[in-house]
Amino acid sequence: MFERFTKDARAVVTLAQQEAVQELGHQHIGPEHLLLALVQDDGPAGRALRAQGLDARELRARLAxxxxxxxxxxxxxxxxxxxxxxxxxxxxxxxxxxxxxxxxPGRWRRGKRMHVPFNKGARKALELSLRHAISLKRNHIGAGHVLLGVLHDRDSPAVWILKTSGVDVHAVRTEVTRLITSEAA
Known part of the structure; x- marks a missing residue:
């Protein structure tokens, strides 16, 4: 599936890993880490999140x-x-x-750093990003599609964080979809 990810979507996944492990010291990568990386994106995903007042520094502090x-x-x-x-x-x-x-932080074995896994929620969000790309008639997965995947599960930690931060999740979904389709036109 990652072969269908655009450069910006791959950068989001990489940044989510860095934020989870190096910045926050977490033992997994969850949808909340994807959200933190997405708010830093320069494309439709980041613009839609920042338009709702979301800030990477504040989000990182909240996750911590x-x-x-x-x-x-x-x-x-x-x-x-x-x-x-x-x-x-x-x-x-x-x-x-x-x-x-x-x-x-991270998992270690015999002095070697091991892969820090995506949790079930993050894996599901990444899978759903493909579905959202297909539904928008795209043959690639961009960062905007990853955001749609993250927002898909209304019970995820990422959606909970958005809601408790006063973010209108429906408005973010609508705006990122509008931005994705307008960039393709």
Missing amino acids: RTAAGGDPLDPEALRTIGIDLDAVRRATEEAFGEGALDAP
Whole structure:
């Protein structure tokens, strides 16, 4: 399917991976990460989202705040069971070097970074982007189609974020569809 993605759609997928793993430290790529990448797109998807007042910096901060679990190393909780987090950090850095605990997030095996997977919602959104492209009589998948795929599932975290941010999801759908069809004309 990715062979049908345009350069801008591939850039969105790549940016979603970077945002999820490097910027937010998440262990998967979800539709919310696709949304974050899409708002930064220069094409119809980004224009439609920004027209509704969505901002990448604010969205990234919101994703960071709403991430499940928060900070995995809670010094107070560890202290109650007899673990001094500062001592653990010092010992780790002495053994493995400064910043050893600051390694980029992701899954590791035997010292090698592993692929961070798309979750079910992101996979579904990407599959639906193909359906939206076909329904708009396109033989390629652009970033706008990816946005339509993300918006398709009304129960996804991305749609929830949009709604709770005051974004009119129907208006975004309508605008991105209008922009896609007007660019093709």
